[in-house]
Amino acid sequence: MARTPHRWTDGLAARRVERNPFVDAPDPGAWPSTLPAIRQLLDEGLDLAACTVLVGENGSGKSTLVEALAMAAGMNAEGGSTGARYSTYAAESPLHEWIRVxxxxxxxxxxxxxxAETMHGLFTYLATTASGGNDPDFHELSHGESFTALLGTRRFAGEGLFVLDEPEAGLSFGAQLHLVAELTAMSRRPRTQVVVATHSPVVAAIPGALVLELGEHGIRPTSWAELEVVEHHRLFLQDPRRYLRHVVDDLD
Known part of the structure; x- marks a missing residue:
């Protein structure tokens, strides 16, 4: 993948992700290096922008990539800030051990x-640590409400690297628009960077974002309008039966 010019004055915490040359190269047959997107990352590296959006089908490697990025940058596999340490079930891939930021x-x-998949554990962790002293009781809120409330805390007000994996889960259309507004404002702050993995064409529309599509082809930069997920949603809304007849047997 072609590299973008570096502007070191941007102060980005993850300008580039690449294989760590100081550790042994992973076995090409070991998961997740068998995924085309992860293989490309390890072979070529990946340049990131102030806002980068990763889009792809389930199993394409986008969640694996953002998990490894977060861990390589010092964050906890199940969520939280740099330095947070808790675990409910260790299921992370070894990719974070193979790369450097x-x-x-x-x-x-x-x-x-x-x-999205570990937010319940994150909220339990916050409720039992001093860092959550001024928080609402996230567990008393719906999933969408709790996520929106988390965005409104001081954790997302400053500089740093913010990594989000499928944040649209549980969010209504209006809440997704609010999320896009928040992430846009964050990515425009000095020394602040946002990396998002998503299935949502709404979240993928963050203005100014570098959009990367993951799949059997590996990783390729694209535009919002050219994303497969955008085209599928557009066609489905025009004529749902075009898709439903392939999965529902008894349509008239």
């Missing part, structure tokens, strides 16, 4: 990782 000079080292 290249930072801009003077970039902040603080970051925050949120993933």
């Amino acid at each position: 290249v930072r801009d000079g003077g970039a902040p080292r603080w970051g925050y990782f949120v993933r």
